[in-house]
Amino acid sequence: MAEDNAPVDYSLSNPDVLTKYKTAAQISQKVLETVSTWCVEGATILEVCQRGDKLLEDEIAKVYKGKKISKGISNPCTISPSTFVTPYTPLVSDAEEAAVTLKANEPVKIQLGAQIDGFGTVVCDTVLAKPKSDGEVTVSGRAADLILATHWANELMLRLMLPPGLLTTGSEEEQKKARGVRPYTQSKISQLLEKVAKSYECNLVENTTCWLFDRNDIESKKKIILAPGDGAKGEGLPEVGEVWGVEIGVSTGTGKVKTLPNRATLHRRTATTYGLKRPSSRATLSEIQKRFGTFPFSLRQMEDERAGKIGIVECVRGGVVRQYEVLGSTDGEPVARLHTTIAITKNGLQRLAAPPSTDLEKVKSDKKITDEEILKILELPLAKPSSAKPKNKKKKKKPAKKAAVAKPEEDDEDEDSDDDSDDE
Structure with missing residues (x-):
């Protein structure tokens, strides 16, 4: 009876919790990928949002069938036009806003998410709305500056989320020394990210916020505020065993925001x-x-x-x-935004729900990052390399007689690529 009354472990140390996060993440990413293809010149924002929500609901219905657990949308499909900063989703009953369409090549922010048993994931990507006619594949000019600034700021931010010494190898003394290093302060994080943005003559969007996630809560007790303004202040830093929503907002303008007249x-x-x-x-x-x-x-x-x-x-x-509130850039300049749901484990950082990787070959800018400190951080891995050993575990189930004879070379015999292993 004592076991029945034991509190349920909702931390990442419970494998079921991570599985639910990953299931929600897979749905989020799949739907994001599809919705991205709908963002074309002339598409009605309202219609794309409606179709996105329907697809989310359909995909969520396919998992955990018959299980008595809650599941649903953790963030409805939102489509934010070029100068909009925050998620935007117009109403059917607001005729004027319901008729708004996307313009060719404008940076569109798509945000959505799914939750399983209260474990929610949120993902956001910025795509350029495709023109009706076949446009050039390569992105250049200020659009390229914006995309690259956002991409590299996001990559840097993910590495800054890692607790000090988490991936350090070597002697126990070296690991202890690495763990003793003071973590980046929120002020330092903003400074580093601002350097990335300015490398492309862009700026961080003020008050961009990264939140700690908990069960049934995507805005928990900790938050990191990037480029804080108006006295805004973050609280807390990432630790092992936590799930975070990491957001990056970049503008080709000043990064300052204002409340738009659109209905919340x-x-x-x-x-x-x-x-x-x-x-x-x-x-x-x-x-x-x-x-x-x-x-x-x-x-x-x-x-x-x-x-x-x-x-x-x-x-x-x-x-x-x-x-x-619906916020936009004060100077009417384009804004790009990315949002990644991550898990911080003892082996490093896992991107649970993340926007697709940027195809850097198709984005051409005459600007680049030159700051040595930033370049050094960007070279760091996000997680420890996975071991390849578990691969042959199942193949060890052989007749006892054969196993007794061939035990020392068992793993080599199981793989065709290792036929010449006797030469060793």
Whole structure:
């Protein structure tokens, strides 16, 4: 009986937890890849978001069938146009915004995510909306500067997330010394990333935030704020056993942001309790709790969008629901954004849900990173090299007689490529 009452381990040390994160991540990445192909000149943002949500729901329904665990969307499909900074998802009932289409070659931010048993992953990529006519494959000019600045800032940030000494090899004394090195402060992290952005004559987007993830929470107790403004301050640094949402935002302009006049349509349930007075507000909150839990959702996903627009007002005012304002660049300059969900284990960093790798051969810029400190960090691995030994474990199940004779050379005999191993 004591075992039945034992608390469930929701940490990464529980293999089931990591499996659920990975399952959610695979869905997120698969849907992101498909949605990217829909971002073409003339495509309606609303329609792409709707199709993205439908695809997420379809893929989520295929896993953990018949299991009594929650699963769903951890971040609805959002499509942010060129100058938009934050995730954007228009409503069907807002005719003007529902008609907005994508322009050829504009940098479009696609963000979405899935969750299994409360273990959510979020991924974001920036793609250039494809023109109707066949455009040139190679990206150049300021678009290339923006893409490369964002790519390398993201690669640097992932390496800065590693706790000191985690991947150090050598003697016990050397490892101890490496672990004793002070981790990068949030201020230093911003400084290094700003150097990368400025190498391409770009700037970090102010107040870009990386969050610690927990079960049912993609904005937990720790956060790292990049290029903080208006007194914003992060709290805490990454540690082994944690899952983080790592975000990078870069602009060809100043990186300063402003609130846009567009309706805030993305919301999230908070831990605050408040006695809602209006029946419409209580009905809205009840639907939110049942369908979305504490993960972000769009009013577009409500059963009755118009009723949701009315009911959400008091929920936001009472603090039981958080409203995500729509932000954009103050100078109207293009913005690129990437978001990667990572796990930090004793063997290093795992990209759980990540945007596709940038094809650097197709992005041409006359600018490059020259800072030696940054180049040195970028050369560092993200994880310890995996061992190839486990590969032949299953093949050791042989008749006892044969095993007794051939035991010392068993692994060599199992592989065709090692037929000449006797020469050793």
